[in-house]
Amino acid sequence: AKADGRGTYRFFETGMDARAQARRLLEMDLRAALGRNEFEVHYQPIRDVASDRVVAFEALSRWNHPQRGLISPVAFIPLAEETGLIVQLGEQVLRNACADAATWPEEIGVAVNLSPVQFKNPNLVASVTEALAASGLAAERLELEITESVLLQNSEATLAILHELRAQGVRISLDDFGTGYSSLSYLRSFPFDKIKIDRSFVSELSTREDSMAIVRAVTGLGRSLGIATTAEGVENDAQLELLRREGCTQAQGYLFSAPRPASEVVMMLAKPRLR
Ligand code: C2E
Ligand code: CA
Ligand code: CA
Numbered sequence: 211a212k213a214d215g216r217g218t219y220r221f222f223e224t225g226m227d228a229r230a231q232a233r234r235l236l237e238m239d240l241r242a243a244l245g246r247n248e249f250e251v252h253y254q255p256i257r258d259v260a261s262d263r264v265v266a267f268e269a270l271s272r273w274n275h276p277q278r279g280l281i282s283p284v285a286f287i288p289l290a291e292e293t294g295l296i297v298q299l300g301e302q303v304l305r306n307a308c309a310d311a312a313t314w315p316e317e318i319g320v321a322v323n324l325s326p327v328q329f330k331n332p333n334l335v336a337s338v339t340e341a342l343a344a345s346g347l348a349a350e351r352l353e354l355e356i357t358e359s360v361l362l363q364n365s366e367a368t369l370a371i372l373h374e375l376r377a378q379g380v381r382i383s384l385d386d387f388g389t390g391y392s393s394l395s396y397l398r399s400f401p402f403d404k405i406k407i408d409r410s411f412v413s414e415l416s417t418r419e420d421s422m423a424i425v426r427a428v429t430g431l432g433r434s435l436g437i438a439t440t441a442e443g444v445e446n447d448a449q450l451e452l453l454r455r456e457g458c459t460q461a462q463g464y465l466f467s468a469p470r471p472a473s474e475v476v477m478m479l480a481k482p483r484l485r
């Protein structure tokens with residue numbers, strides 16, 4: 211149990227079930243972790259399929275918990291979103307990712323995930339501008355990844371923000387493509403720079419005809435629209451070969467590398483492949 215601001219212990223309050231208690235503890239832990247800088251950014255290479263070169267790294271957050279070790283974002287992003295802490299966390303990720311990327315070769319970009327909740331923060335555009343200015347990173351090297359759910363909410367305001375970001379030179383990718391309700395209509399609502407094909411389609415490429423058909427359709431869509439397509443979760447050569455054949459422009463996945471700490475970026479750039 212922990213004390214709240216006034217020193218009263220609320221943890222054992224009646225009516226609070228075990229799940230709510232666990233959640234409250236995690237929330238307090240999360241809040242403290244932000245203050246203690248316990249979040250790290252790991253980087254996963256994104257490779258150009260034709261040239262086999264690394265073109266960018268995706269920034270993926272990890273919570274380096276003093277007792278529990280590295281915690282997956284799957285375990286804390288949802289709660290960070292519910293509590294609004296994602297705004298602060300997202301700003302930290304953005305600042306760290308831009309600062310790290312500024313030390314990489316100029317042709318290498320960085321992709322940062324943005325939560326729908328961050329779009330409700332009036333300072334989003336300013337925090338992107340600040341992260342770029344503080345790091346000296348050229349805006350063209352920053353990609354922001356958003357999911358369809360971002361466009362579901364208050365889409366006029368969201369579109370205005372996306373256009374403001376784009377006006378600065380930042381690129382915008384549509385993440386997890388194909389998993390939502392009406393992916394195609396979102397492609398018409400904003401001129402995205404890239405479509406990321408969700409891992410669920412890639413993992414079944416060689417075993418399910420329908421996944422193959424969907425990947426083929428999405429890469430074709432990217433070609434018609436003149437934008438890049440990135441396949442996520444590429445784990446084996448058979449998948450890479452099928453993606454290459456379909457003209458998918460970029461690939462990312464354990465076949466090349468899992469997300470690794472910033473200190474290993476140089477090594478990931480030097481080695482064609484590592485697992
Ligand atoms: P995502 O944006 O779709 O990121 C891709 C996820 O797939 C990452 O999981 C990555 O480690 C994993 N992955 C990459 N290649 C492979 C592969 O070959 N096989 C398999 N099985 N998995 C692969 P991770 O790092 O656990 O992140 C999970 C999700 O958490 C992300 O999905 C993203 O939605 C969210 N997330 C992570 N960091 C941030 C962040 O800084 N901000 C926000 N808003 N969300 C984040
Ligand atoms: Ca992503
Ligand atoms: Ca994704």
Ligand code: CA
Pocket residue numbers: 386
């Ligand atoms: Ca995802």
